[in-house]
Structure formats: structure tokens, C-alpha cells
Amino acid sequence: MDTATVDNFREAFRGSIILPEDAAYDDVRALYNGMIDKRPRLIAQCTDTADVATAVRFGREQEQLIAVRGGGHNGPGLGSCDDGLLIDLSRMTGIHVEPDSAIVRAQPGCTQGDLDHATHAYGLAVPAGIVSTTGMAGLTLGGGHGYLSRLHGLTVDNLLEAEVVLADGRIVIANINRHEDLFWALRGGGGNFGIVTSFLLQAHPVDTVFAGPILWDLAHARQIMAWYRDFLPEAPRQLGMFLGLKRVPSMAPFPEALWDRLVCALLCCHTGPEDEAMAIMQSVREALPEPLMDGMTSMPFPAWQSAFDAILPKGLQWYWKGDFVHELSDSAIEVHLEHAARIPSGSLSLMHLYPIDGAVHDTHSDAMAWPCREATWSMVIAGIDRDPARAETVSRWARDYWEALHPFHDGGGYINFMMDEGSERIQAIYGANYPRLARIKGRYDPDNTFRVNQNILPDTTSQQKAHR
Incomplete structure (x- = not known):
């Protein structure tokens, strides 16, 4: 791209255009995962939907590889690219809450913390993840599970409508009545189908919660994991609880x-009410050994959502892999214990088991793209460290752990817990939903313009038949 081409783009674009020679370039291009370094040819920081459409058309005209970044929390670094156009949505952080209907409209640069802050003023919350720095766009388009999922479903279950910039630069509204196939695909299909510039989300009454961490020595993990697999699926839906094996x-x-x-x-x-919460947690304490630490207390929901933000700042070394878990067998628990005992000292590496039950099971697996409603847990194994010199150590630990456990699972996993693992793995994750996703991709993005993602290859067969 010569100077005149970029200057013409600037005239049609209201946001900031950042080039490699600009002072802000390195800061703006930096990724959440410090293990990955990418250098886009041009960064377009959008201010509104019109900017996004302008950037998409520019990228297509200039035959540029296009990457899209929302909140910038993507583990495998798919929110950027080398030698292409990065469409950066991080400045688009507007949120509007309608308290009477508990409906929220949010732009794609919002983090979970932004959304929690805006909704909490009205005693509301949107089901989301567990770290407030998570970008809401990627979280939602990939599914979104967290503390509220057992009671109110996934983030994507609470998506009512999306404004989308398509690969040809058109702007459309997708909901259950308009562009229904696109709306089906957006709810779990990731960034394959267009750039969502506005999310309309259902919020729910959530204010003060009884929350916190409870820690036991790893020596008790076998007993606690066996108890957890039996207890949580039968527990009241108001209780969000996940299990972790980690270093403090x-x-x-x-x-x-x-x-x-x-x-x-x-x-x-x-x-729920604090007395109900305390009664449930008392039964937990009576069933399990004396903990090393019990941090349960009443607090505003946003305080709990952001409690561990300082532990996981931008720029750490990350390598993660996940699977959906249907059954936590005794044999699988033994594998967990073997590899948890090898968590590298000084690292932040971990294994988490998040519940996929309650309200998540109220929706059928083919109701939207998110594929695995029959799972019981979503597992992630993450190698994390502050020191780049230890990146290979924590990555190898995570790979070995996942490979040892994967035979216990059926091939599916959470799309937001993947590195760049190839098309075969993506097809396994979406299972029976994949062919429909490929056909919708073929309709809305036949040239695979949006391919810097967990990519679904377009199936254009039906479109070709329609034009015969």
C-alpha cells in the first residue's frame, strides 16, 4: 500500500490509522498472549459501525489479509495478523442499559468488566466468563460460560440480536426474524461470518453475591473431585462453582x-439470599476436609468477577487446550492428579472444570451453533507463566496433560479454549452443526475473507446450485 492509498483511506475513516513507523504501533499491536508476536501492515482503530464497514471494504479492495480484534483477550493470538489489516474495535465501548426490560446494547470493544460496571448500577448482570478483562465480543461469539451459566445459560443464550458488517461491507441486523441463519451461526460460530458491531443482550437480576475461593492441599484432590462430580449437577442453579488444580x-x-x-x-x-448461600456452603464444608483457606464472603458481583484480574495481566505466556467432559471417571481423576502434581513451580498454570449443566441443558444442541449441550463440564488446561524463558516448559506441561486426558473425552471442546489446532479439530468441536455452519459461511463469506479465526471453511455448493 503506497502513501496515496493510505491517505485515501484516511479521508473516508473517522478513527485512527496506525502504521509500523508510528510511535504507538508496538503498544497497539501487542497481544494478550505474550507468547505470540504479530506485525500487521496497518491497524485501523474504528470509532463506529461505519468505520468498520469502510475498513472491510478497504481491506477487500487492497486484497489484504483481515484480522479483527475486539477486547483483545484471544489466547491463540487470532485478534491480529502478520502483514495484513488489523481492524481494531477496542475503542468501540458504548453500553446502553434498559432497566425495565433488562436489555443491554453493547459495542464490540467492551470487556466483561465494562459490561458488569454498566449493568450493576441497575442490579443486573449478563452471564459471561470469570475474568473481567475478557473481551465480550469473542466471549459471546464463542459461547461464554461462567458463574451465572447454571442459572441463566451461556452468554450466547442471552444474545437477542446482532448488528453485523458482512464481508462485502453491507450492514445487516441478525435476530430470530431477520437473517435467521446468520443469527444461528453467530451464536457459537465465532468471528467467521462477519464483524459484530453491536450486541443486544438479555441481563438478569444479580447484585450482591456470596462468593470466594476455597483451597485444599492437593493431597485432598481425589476426594474433592469425586465429591464435586456428584454434588454440583444436583446443586441449586443459583450456585456457580468450578474446580481448579493449580499453584497458589x-x-x-x-x-x-x-x-x-x-x-x-x-x-x-x-x-441467591445470603442465608441460603451460607446453608449450602455449610453442607460443603461438612462434606469435605478442613481447607487451607476459605475466602467466601458477601460482595458485589463485579468485585468477584474482577477479583483475579491482577493475577492474569496482559502479556503473560499462554498455552491452553480444552475438552468437553461428559463423565469424570475415577481413572480420569488419577490422570488429573498425576499431571497436577507436575505443575511447574512458580507458574500460574492450571486446570479448570467449569459446569455445563442447569440452564445450559435447557437448550438443544442444534438450536444454535454452540454444539455441546449434553456435556457436564468444560475443561481447560492452561500453561501460564510470566517469564518468556519458561514458555516451552509450561506449554509442554499443558500439552502432555491434555494428551493424557483426551482419550477420556469425545473430541469436542470449547472453541474459546483452543490454540490454532486445525480444521479437523474445529469440525470435531462443532460435530453435527458443522455442515450447516459451512453452508452459512458459504452464503455470507464465500471468499473466506474472515479467516483469521477458528476457521470454518465455506461450503458454496448450495449457492452454486441456486445459480444454475
């Missing part, structure tokens, strides 16, 4: 005496 981070709010200790953790959040 060497920082507040954890006591210094526990830093770097191998533990089994339950991260809990009850959204």
Missing part, C-alpha cells in the same frame, strides 16, 4: 504462607 499465585489476596503451594480449589458464587 504468589500475591494477594492469598496468604503468603500458601504461595506456590499445589492446591485443589473450588471457586464459588451464589446469587
Whole structure:
């Protein structure tokens, strides 16, 4: 792209255009995962939907590889590209809450923390993840599970409508009545079908919660995991709880005496009345050994959502892999224990088991693109470290752990817990929904303009037949 081409783009674009020679370039291009380094040819920081459409058309005209970044929390670094156009939505952070209907409209640059802050003022929350720095766009388009999922479903179950810039630059509205196939695909199909510039989301009454971490020495993990697999599916839906095997981070709010200790953790959040929450947690305490730490207390929901943000800042070394889990057998637990005992000292590496039950099971697997309603848990194994010199160590630990456990699972996994793992893995994740996704991709993005993602290859066969 010569100077005149870029200047013409600037005239039609209201946001900022950043080139490699600009002082801000390195800061703006930096990715959440410090293990990955990409250098786009041009970064277009959009201010509104019109800017997004302009950038898409420009990228197509100039035959540029196009990457899209929302909140910038993508693990495999698919929110950028080398030697192409990065369409950066991070400045588009507007949120409007309608308290009477509990409906929220949010732009794609919003983080989960932005959304929590805006909705909490009205005693509301949208089901989302567990870290407030997570970008809402990628989280939603990939599914979105967290503390509220057992009661109110996935984030994508609460998506009512989307404004979308398509690959040809057109702007459309997708909902259950308009562009129904596109709306079906957006709910779990990732960024394959267009750039969502506005999300209309259903919120729910959530205010003060009874929440916190409970930690036990790893020696108790076998008992706790066996208890967890039986207890949680029958527990009240108001209780969000996930299990983790990890080392205690060497920082507040954890006591210094526990830093770097191998533990089994339950991260809990009850959204009902405090007396009900305390009664349930008392039954948990009676069933399990004395913990090393019990941090359960009443707090505003956004405080719990952001409690561990400082532990996971931008720029850490990340390698993660996931699977959907149908059954947590005794044999699988033994594999967990073997690999949890090898978590590299000083790292933030972990295994989490998030519940996929309750309200998530109320929707059928073919109702939208998100594929695995019959799962019981969503597992992620993440190698994480502050030191780039230890990137290979934590990556190898995570790969070995996942490969040892994968035979216990059926091939499917959460699209937001994947590295760049290839088309065969993507097809396994979407299962029976994949052919329909490929046909919709063929209709809305036949040239695969939006391919810097967990890519669904376009099937244009039906379009070709229609034109005969």
C-alpha cells in the first residue's frame, strides 16, 4: 500500500490509522498472549459501525489479509495478523442499559468488566466468563460460560440480536426474524461470518453475591473431585462453582504462607439470599476436609468477577487446550492428579472444570451453533507463566496433560479454549452443526475473507446450485 492509498483511506475513516513507523504501533499491536508476536501492515482503530464497514471494504479492495480484534483477550493470538489489516474495535465501548426490560446494547470493544460496571448500577448482570478483562465480543461469539451459566445459560443464550458488517461491507441486523441463519451461526460460530458491531443482550437480576475461593492441599484432590462430580449437577442453579488444580499465585489476596503451594480449589458464587448461600456452603464444608483457606464472603458481583484480574495481566505466556467432559471417571481423576502434581513451580498454570449443566441443558444442541449441550463440564488446561524463558516448559506441561486426558473425552471442546489446532479439530468441536455452519459461511463469506479465526471453511455448493 503506497502513501496515496493510505491517505485515501484516511479521508473516508473517522478513527485512527496506525502504521509500523508510528510511535504507538508496538503498544497497539501487542497481544494478550505474550507468547505470540504479530506485525500487521496497518491497524485501523474504528470509532463506529461505519468505520468498520469502510475498513472491510478497504481491506477487500487492497486484497489484504483481515484480522479483527475486539477486547483483545484471544489466547491463540487470532485478534491480529502478520502483514495484513488489523481492524481494531477496542475503542468501540458504548453500553446502553434498559432497566425495565433488562436489555443491554453493547459495542464490540467492551470487556466483561465494562459490561458488569454498566449493568450493576441497575442490579443486573449478563452471564459471561470469570475474568473481567475478557473481551465480550469473542466471549459471546464463542459461547461464554461462567458463574451465572447454571442459572441463566451461556452468554450466547442471552444474545437477542446482532448488528453485523458482512464481508462485502453491507450492514445487516441478525435476530430470530431477520437473517435467521446468520443469527444461528453467530451464536457459537465465532468471528467467521462477519464483524459484530453491536450486541443486544438479555441481563438478569444479580447484585450482591456470596462468593470466594476455597483451597485444599492437593493431597485432598481425589476426594474433592469425586465429591464435586456428584454434588454440583444436583446443586441449586443459583450456585456457580468450578474446580481448579493449580499453584497458589504468589500475591494477594492469598496468604503468603500458601504461595506456590499445589492446591485443589473450588471457586464459588451464589446469587441467591445470603442465608441460603451460607446453608449450602455449610453442607460443603461438612462434606469435605478442613481447607487451607476459605475466602467466601458477601460482595458485589463485579468485585468477584474482577477479583483475579491482577493475577492474569496482559502479556503473560499462554498455552491452553480444552475438552468437553461428559463423565469424570475415577481413572480420569488419577490422570488429573498425576499431571497436577507436575505443575511447574512458580507458574500460574492450571486446570479448570467449569459446569455445563442447569440452564445450559435447557437448550438443544442444534438450536444454535454452540454444539455441546449434553456435556457436564468444560475443561481447560492452561500453561501460564510470566517469564518468556519458561514458555516451552509450561506449554509442554499443558500439552502432555491434555494428551493424557483426551482419550477420556469425545473430541469436542470449547472453541474459546483452543490454540490454532486445525480444521479437523474445529469440525470435531462443532460435530453435527458443522455442515450447516459451512453452508452459512458459504452464503455470507464465500471468499473466506474472515479467516483469521477458528476457521470454518465455506461450503458454496448450495449457492452454486441456486445459480444454475
